[in-house]
Amino acid sequence: MMKYIIIGIFSIGLLAGLTGCKKDGMPGHQPGAVMAIDSFIATRGGGGTEVLIHGSNFSSDTSSVQVFINGNRLVLVGASYHQIMAVVPKKCGSGHVVVKIGGDSAVSAGIFNYTFTRTVTTFAGNGVAGFANGQGTDAQFNFNDQAWYRSCGLAIDDNLNLYVADPGNHCIRKIDSLGNVSTFAGNPNSEGYADGQGLAAKFSIPYDVAVDPGGNVYSVDPGNGDVRKISPDGTTTTIAWGSQTPWSVAFDKVTNLPYYTSNSSPGNVYQIPVSWTSTEVVSGLNAPAGIAFDNSGNLYVSVSGDQVIEKFAAGSWIGSVIAGQAGSAGYANGQGTAAKFANPWGIALDAAGNIYVAGNGTWDGGAYNPDQSVRYIEAGTWQVSTFAGSGNAGYVDAIGEAAAFSAPTGIVVDKYGTVYVMDKNNNRIRKIVSE
Numbered sequence: 001m002m003k004y005i006i007i008g009i010f011s012i013g014l015l016a017g018l019t020g021c022k023k024d025g026m027p028g029h030q031p032g033a034v035m036a037i038d039s040f041i042a043t044r045g046g047g048g049t050e051v052l053i054h055g056s057n058f059s060s061d062t063s064s065v066q067v068f069i070n071g072n073r074l075v076l077v078g079a080s081y082h083q084i085m086a087v088v089p090k091k092c093g094s095g096h097v098v099v100k101i102g103g104d105s106a107v108s109a110g111i112f113n114y115t116f117t118r119t120v121t122t123f124a125g126n127g128v129a130g131f132a133n134g135q136g137t138d139a140q141f142n143f144n145d146q147a148w149y150r151s152c153g154l155a156i157d158d159n160l161n162l163y164v165a166d167p168g169n170h171c172i173r174k175i176d177s178l179g180n181v182s183t184f185a186g187n188p189n190s191e192g193y194a195d196g197q198g199l200a201a202k203f204s205i206p207y208d209v210a211v212d213p214g215g216n217v218y219s220v221d222p223g224n225g226d227v228r229k230i231s232p233d234g235t236t237t238t239i240a241w242g243s244q245t246p247w248s249v250a251f252d253k254v255t256n257l258p259y260y261t262s263n264s265s266p267g268n269v270y271q272i273p274v275s276w277t278s279t280e281v282v283s284g285l286n287a288p289a290g291i292a293f294d295n296s297g298n299l300y301v302s303v304s305g306d307q308v309i310e311k312f313a314a315g316s317w318i319g320s321v322i323a324g325q326a327g328s329a330g331y332a333n334g335q336g337t338a339a340k341f342a343n344p345w346g347i348a349l350d351a352a353g354n355i356y357v358a359g360n361g362t363w364d365g366g367a368y369n370p371d372q373s374v375r376y377i378e379a380g381t382w383q384v385s386t387f388a389g390s391g392n393a394g395y396v397d398a399i400g401e402a403a404a405f406s407a408p409t410g411i412v413v414d415k416y417g418t419v420y421v422m423d424k425n426n427n428r429i430r431k432i433v434s435e
Helices: 002-024
Strands: 036-041 050-056 065-069 075-079 083-087 095-101 104-114 118-124 154-156 162-166 171-175 180-185 208-211 217-221 226-230 235-241 248-252 257-261 267-271 279-285 288-293 299-303 308-312 319-323 347-349 355-358 374-377 383-388 408-413 419-423 428-434
Touching (some): 050 065, 050 095, 065 075, 065 083, 154 208, 154 408, 162 208, 180 217, 217 248, 226 257, 288 347, 288 355, 347 408, 355 419, 383 428
Parallel strands (some): 036 104
Antiparallel strands (some): 036 050, 050 083, 065 095, 075 083, 118 428, 154 162, 171 180, 208 217, 217 226, 299 308, 308 319, 347 355, 355 374, 374 383, 408 419, 419 428
């Protein structure tokens, strides 16, 4: 308690000093003259961290002073000719400190390192394999009634409706932004194959879903070997039979087309340019699992048989390994190919091109797999870190690596950066808020 009292007294005293400097005859900002940042503290922290910037040619006129980190504006507390105090906003990210006064600006030599707090909670599901619609933990899913189920099926639309491929219940579920779970298409009491609206449609073991900008949902079902399109009113229509048994599906906003792949070896990736036509765009992969596209149309594949994440350039489809060591399973973070994965499964990207990987695609989702986490791959640098969870299977709602999953297999990111995880052996959908 004494620690916080001391910090509070320091901040109050410092603020008084910042606002009182002008009265002591300190010069004001000189437009066009050199403005410099000499240093700043703290150099690391999360949302709400106070940063004290030392330098010269600042201004005590707080209405003219702006401070930024990573392009995000900080909340100004006080300023003088030599010092500025500002507060870091949530989700700011890391970057150089930038001070702007009128047409003048200064950039720090050092970087403020933003520390995200990633809070894992249970969004839906009560942990028991079964079927029940309802709100949040009143609902039930069936992701592991058969140990070999390996759905990675999560997709989310711009209205924050989450779609779930529920293999044990032979249907596609829908969860609205408040956590209300309903049946979108398929009949949990009747496995099979049929097109139709809502409960009239039938699925076998739906494994994946994707959504297009119009709110149409695409599903793949290795039990039936088909790719289906489900309109927003729940009307299901078959659009292709898989050239290989389809396990995963994604929608590319650049070509405006769906794609699918098979967890075969060799496994290929196919484009569906028109109904009933599959065009091979990537071939010869070793048991590909999840597929996803960035905003430029580049394709990313978690190649589970090789323990790597591979990128394929839009149009040319030339591939390169961006993370993981081919043929070497494990759980290790690091730069690109210094990192290790163990049967990486579902994959998703956020608006900035950062990649998220659900870590356990083993045939039975076993606790023996060294990776039971969600991994994060930074766009461009391909630096791999643990986003949440660890190498230990379990069920714990907590922050970051203190949280526990048991066979995370599916993953998706909404437009605000919130992450949703299909937690297979816990029969739950987990939610991760990063601030």
